[in-house]
Amino acid sequence: MAVMLDVKNINVYYGAIHAVKDISFHVDEGEIVTLIGANGAGKTTTLQTVSGLLHSRTGSIEFLGQPIQSVPAAKLVGQGLAQVPEGRRVFQHMTVEENLEMGGFTQPNSTIAPNLERVYDQFPRLKERRRQVAGTLSGGEQQMLAMGRALMSNPKLLMLDEPSMGLAPILVEQIFEIIQRLHQKGTTILLVEQNAQMALSVADRGYVLETGRVTLTGPGKELLADEAVKKAYLGG
Amino acid sequence: MEFLSYLINGISLGSIYAIIALGYTMVYGIAKMLNFAHGDVIMVGGYVVFYATNFARSSLLGDNPSALASGLSTLVCVILAMVVCGVLGVIIEALAYKPLRRAGSLAVLITAIGVSYFLQNAAQLLFGANPKNFTPVVSGQLTLFGGQLRISFVALLTIVACVVIMVALTLFTGRSKMGKAMRACSEDQGAAQLMGINVNSTISMTFAIGSALAAIAGVLMCSYSPVLQPTTGSMPGIKAFTAAVFGGIGSIPGAFLGGILLGIIEAIAQAYISTQLSNAILFAVLIVVLLVKPSGLLGKYVPEKV
Numbered sequence: 001m002a003v004m005l006d007v008k009n010i011n012v013y014y015g016a017i018h019a020v021k022d023i024s025f026h027v028d029e030g031e032i033v034t035l036i037g038a039n040g041a042g043k044t045t046t047l048q049t050v051s052g053l054l055h056s057r058t059g060s061i062e063f064l065g066q067p068i069q070s071v072p073a074a075k076l077v078g079q080g081l082a083q084v085p086e087g088r089r090v091f092q093h094m095t096v097e098e099n100l101e102m103g104g105f106t107q108p109n110s111t112i113a114p115n116l117e118r119v120y121d122q123f124p125r126l127k128e129r130r131r132q133v134a135g136t137l138s139g140g141e142q143q144m145l146a147m148g149r150a151l152m153s154n155p156k157l158l159m160l161d162e163p164s165m166g167l168a169p170i171l172v173e174q175i176f177e178i179i180q181r182l183h184q185k186g187t188t189i190l191l192v193e194q195n196a197q198m199a200l201s202v203a204d205r206g207y208v209l210e211t212g213r214v215t216l217t218g219p220g221k222e223l224l225a226d227e228a229v230k231k232a233y234l235g236g
Numbered sequence: 237m238e239f240l241s242y243l244i245n246g247i248s249l250g251s252i253y254a255i256i257a258l259g260y261t262m263v264y265g266i267a268k269m270l271n272f273a274h275g276d277v278i279m280v281g282g283y284v285v286f287y288a289t290n291f292a293r294s295s296l297l298g299d300n301p302s303a304l305a306s307g308l309s310t311l312v313c314v315i316l317a318m319v320v321c322g323v324l325g326v327i328i329e330a331l332a333y334k335p336l337r338r339a340g341s342l343a344v345l346i347t348a349i350g351v352s353y354f355l356q357n358a359a360q361l362l363f364g365a366n367p368k369n370f371t372p373v374v375s376g377q378l379t380l381f382g383g384q385l386r387i388s389f390v391a392l393l394t395i396v397a398c399v400v401i402m403v404a405l406t407l408f409t410g411r412s413k414m415g416k417a418m419r420a421c422s423e424d425q426g427a428a429q430l431m432g433i434n435v436n437s438t439i440s441m442t443f444a445i446g447s448a449l450a451a452i453a454g455v456l457m458c459s460y461s462p463v464l465q466p467t468t469g470s471m472p473g474i475k476a477f478t479a480a481v482f483g484g485i486g487s488i489p490g491a492f493l494g495g496i497l498l499g500i501i502e503a504i505a506q507a508y509i510s511t512q513l514s515n516a517i518l519f520a521v522l523i524v525v526l527l528v529k530p531s532g533l534l535g536k537y538v539p540e541k542v
Contacts, residue, residue: 051430052429053426053429053430072429072434073429073430074429074431074432074433074434074435075432076432077430077431077432078432082430083430085426085427085430089424089426089427089430090427091419091420091423091424091427092423093419093423094416094419094420094423098416098419101413101416102416102417102420102428102431102433103431105413105417105431105432105433106431106432109413149431150430153431153432
């Protein structure tokens with residue numbers, strides 16, 4: 001299978017703080033890959049570096065065979081790389097539908113309507129609330145909106161940053177069902193999670209991050225059974 | 237009847253404040269900065285119209301131009317001023333504010349004040365310190381109730397212009413793709429970038445729109461009180477800033493409401509209380525409003541869900 005995203009030896013700093021240390025990973029077409037780790041392990045930093053919001057001092061990032069380190073974040077969306085940011089970051093004062101339209105900003109105007117229909121099919125709840133201001137949605141609905149918004153750009157690779165954060169367990173299950181459904185429909189997914197149990201159970205492969213380094217990697221099921229991972233992230 | 241004429245006067249003055257306040261509030265909404273040079277862009281707009289109409293009168297139009305020809309030439313001059321000010325706004329942003337995008341807000345504030353002084357002194361150098369006698373773009377007045385109520389055409393034009401601008405901006409930000417992108421940027425620049433929205437060009441566009449509006453305000457204001465000098469824009473600029481804060485900075489309807497209310501308060505205070513104290517009363521009202529509602533009349537506050 002073709003490599004979709006290839007990240008090699010990136011190092012990212014916040015001032016003097018070395019947040020991401022020589023991280024390498026790759027995502028193949030059609031995979032769900034997850035980066036798990038505790039708070040502060042460098043997961044979000046890694047993701048933001050891929051999406052162009054942060055920059056690595058070293059190494060290389062290739063998306064569909066093209067180097068993308070120096071491509072501005074706003075341009076990458078048009079090339080098929082979409083990110084659902086940590087904390088959802090929906091536009092609180094805009095309606096659900098306006099949020100979705102913003103997700104399709106890079107797409108030709110003629111594709112907005114069919115894309116909206118597609119997203120509404122996936123998330124019927126959003127259709128019910130299309131005229132509602134996003135700030136009034138529940139946390140789970142906002143997560144759906146953030147995901148729907150990212151899908152509006154017809155991404156080839158969807159990057160999700162902590163989609164389960166702050167959600168009730170039943171909603172977490174729902175969100176992961178949606179992730180699997182999107183995957184079955186052909187979207188490649190890079191998933192960053194603190195909820196290692198859920199993430200590893202849906203992922204083809206996983207990378208364990210600790211204080212800015214990759215310490216372990218393997219198929220999701222194997223990591224789920226790994227003693228060290230169990231001890232550190234799965235509560236024994 | 238007297239009260240009505242003061243009221244209309246106030247609404248028209250307030251319309252000018254509202255048009256200027258829109259520039260403050262839009263730029264604040266998107267760049268989170270107070271562009272104190274905004275008032276001086278008004279002055280630049282005034283000078284452009286002044287020189288352009290003089291040029292048109294002396295060289296293009298004949299001795300006895302028809303009403304249509306002189307009207308059209310004025311319109312062209314105003315459009316020219318909007319373009320010049322729009323470009324000026326984009327240049328100011330690119331040269332003075334863009335390099336400070338990641339700097340502290342104090343540095344940006346001081347820079348904005350510096351740009352304001354720079355524009356005033358550049359105008360003094362270029363156009364001289366002597367006040368110019370600005371010819372109002374329209375003259376005459378409407379007489380109603382058998383001469384009891386007189387409304388100048390300038391006042392009417394100002395109110396109409398303000399309403400048209402307000403409706404146009406509301407449609408632009410509510411319906412158009414670029415307008416929605418502007419709102420998205422003003423809420424969350426990082427998330428807007430992840431949507432593929434170019435934040436830098438959106439900020440430039442906001443400066444261009446705000447400054448073009450300042451040009452319109454400049455023409456209307458100089459028609460209202462026809463003295464044009466390098467400091468012409470500074471006091472209305474500060475009052476319009478007050479209007480923007482009064483209405484809730486960052487909110488477009490807030491700027492509109494704040495501007496109109498401020499104009500009415502000023503006109504009524506001048507008429508019934510004291511001309512000298514009118515500014516003091518104005519700012520006292522602002523202080524009271526901010527004490528009661530710190531986000532301004534229409535300031536938005538939605539608690540964030542995590």
